[in-house]
Amino acid sequence: MDHEKRKKKKVLRKYILTGALIPIAALIGLVIIFFALGYRYDFKDKKLYLSSVLYLNSQPQGAKIYINDKSIGTTKLTNFQVKPGVYSIKLEKDGFKTWQAQTNVPPYSVVEIMPYLFYQTPEELNNIDFSNFIVSFSQKIFFTKNKTITYCDLPCDKIRSIDLDSYSIKNAHASQNKLFLDYGKYYLAIDSNDQSQQKYSYLNFKKIQIKKTIFNDRGIYVLDSNNDLYALNSEQPTKIASSVLDIDDFNNYFLYLTQNGQLINYDTNEKILIKDKIIANNYSADSLNIADLKLINYDNGTIYLKLNNDLFEFRNKQAFYIGKNIDKLITLDGYSAFLNSQGELYLKTPNDNNYQFVNRYFDEPKNIFFFSPEYIGLIYNKQLKIIETTTKQEFLISNFNQPIILITPNNETGLSVILNRKIVNYKITEGISFWQKILNVFRK
Numbered sequence: 001m002d003h004e005k006r007k008k009k010k011v012l013r014k015y016i017l018t019g020a021l022i023p024i025a026a027l028i029g030l031v032i033i034f035f036a037l038g039y040r041y042d043f044k045d046k047k048l049y050l051s052s053v054l055y056l057n058s059q060p061q062g063a064k065i066y067i068n069d070k071s072i073g074t075t076k077l078t079n080f081q082v083k084p085g086v087y088s089i090k091l092e093k094d095g096f097k098t099w100q101a102q103t104n105v106p107p108y109s110v111v112e113i114m115p116y117l118f119y120q121t122p123e124e125l126n127n128i129d130f131s132n133f134i135v136s137f138s139q140k141i142f143f144t145k146n147k148t149i150t151y152c153d154l155p156c157d158k159i160r161s162i163d164l165d166s167y168s169i170k171n172a173h174a175s176q177n178k179l180f181l182d183y184g185k186y187y188l189a190i191d192s193n194d195q196s197q198q199k200y201s202y203l204n205f206k207k208i209q210i211k212k213t214i215f216n217d218r219g220i221y222v223l224d225s226n227n228d229l230y231a232l233n234s235e236q237p238t239k240i241a242s243s244v245l246d247i248d249d250f251n252n253y254f255l256y257l258t259q260n261g262q263l264i265n266y267d268t269n270e271k272i273l274i275k276d277k278i279i280a281n282n283y284s285a286d287s288l289n290i291a292d293l294k295l296i297n298y299d300n301g302t303i304y305l306k307l308n309n310d311l312f313e314f315r316n317k318q319a320f321y322i323g324k325n326i327d328k329l330i331t332l333d334g335y336s337a338f339l340n341s342q343g344e345l346y347l348k349t350p351n352d353n354n355y356q357f358v359n360r361y362f363d364e365p366k367n368i369f370f371f372s373p374e375y376i377g378l379i380y381n382k383q384l385k386i387i388e389t390t391t392k393q394e395f396l397i398s399n400f401n402q403p404i405i406l407i408t409p410n411n412e413t414g415l416s417v418i419l420n421r422k423i424v425n426y427k428i429t430e431g432i433s434f435w436q437k438i439l440n441v442f443r444k
Contacts, residue, residue: 052081052109053109053110055079055110056080057075057076057078057114058075058114059115061075063075063091066090066092068088083105084105086103088101088103096120099391101113115391116375118429119427119428122398122427122428124424124426125426128159131146133405135173138176139408139410140176142172142174148163154408156423162179169181179192200233201232202237211223214247214248214254218267220232221254221256227243227259229241229244229256240256243258243260244257244259245291248295248298250299251298253267254267259291261273261276263295277290280319282321288305293306299332300331302331304336310323311329326340327339327340328368332373333373337368337370338355339365345360345368358392366380372412379407380404384400385397386428397426402419402420403420413427413428413429
């Protein structure tokens with residue numbers, strides 16, 4: 001009898017234990033599921049919230065990370081689970097300028113922060129002396145040294161020379177692969193690859209005013225005062241089109257704009273714009289007469305046009321008013337930025353419809369350029385600054401003892417600075433790792 005009672009109690013305890021474990025297991029399962037979905041519980045505020053992921057890296061890696069002034073480690077390809085909110089982030093590394101920013105982390109989101117770290121003192125790689133700077137195009141520069149025309153691709157590891165019989169050159173122009181020398185009665189084109197030479201005559205234009213001349217790898221194009229467009233050659237200029245309003249060359253693509261509103265790519269004969277009047281969004285006038293517009297730039301399918309002091313974008317068959325008194329406009333891979341006469345810097349990324357205000361600079365630079373899509377260089381008379389557009393942080397890269405003629409990136413980590421009589425190449429940050437390059441591809 002006692003045996004039967006003990007057996008029944010044992011079975012009952014088993015059922016009770018099983019009944020208790022089932023809801024506990026279910027609760028643990030729910031906790032695991034909610035945890036995997038990003039839910040966290042704040043015991044201080046006694047609230048459930050959706051966590052976010054904060055990726056922190058830098059170029060170079062190994063910078064100390066401070067979040068809200070609390071040290072949490074060093075940068076590498078890793079991530080942190082954080083509560084949504086605004087964080088003060090600072091990155092420090094010996095020998096590099098401190099990077100810092102206020103970052104908003106929305107709920108259930110991934111925020112990636114991967115800035116450049118610039119040297120406190122840029123590393124000077126090499127120094128190239130020359131007599132006189134002639135002209136530049138993209139990454140190629142031409143100068144004179146020992147009465148010889150010399151040229152190289154930045155950062156000028158290999159220098160080549162061109163020997164000429166005469167040096168009575170009035171002017172010089174460059175394209176990607178050619179140097180054009182103006183002798184007053186003709187142009188001499190020198191191919192920088194094989195140094196072959198070709199003479200272009202423009203004697204037939206001595207009684208006609210030349211409005212604009214474009215030089216590129218395909219040749220020389222002239223727009224005269226009668227609005228006729230010619231291609232120069234060694235014998236007789238060839239007429240291409242009539243009623244042409246404007247011509248220009250962007251990234252070695254020759255475009256011309258006609259009276260009836262056709263913007264034509266000369267290489268492909270593609271008609272990019274077919275309108276004699278266009279309506280511009282956010283502009284006071286009802287429409288823009290194409291005859292009054294000038295070509296300013298062309299990048300990634302976007303046309304930049306100017307009417308007096310007003311600048312417009314034309315994309316997706318629509319015109320957009322950008323602003324007034326804009327003298328400095330730069331573009332790179334779908335990114336564009338401009339500086340207006342008030343010293344205000346604006347930026348637009350490929351994901352933006354409108355320009356975003358970056359900062360105002362009362363000490364207005366004489367020129368601006370893209371170091372990368374996220375960084376804009378400001379060139380002053382003897383000074384270079386780089387602005388990170390997302391944080392508006394300003395980095396003084398270097399002061400020079402000579403006026404700056406040109407500054408351009410020569411690779412992903414360095415700059416070439418052309419001064420009055422020398423080229424100085426600088427390494428301003430460390431090299432990009434393989435995985436950082438992969439991440440940059442996806443970021444773009």
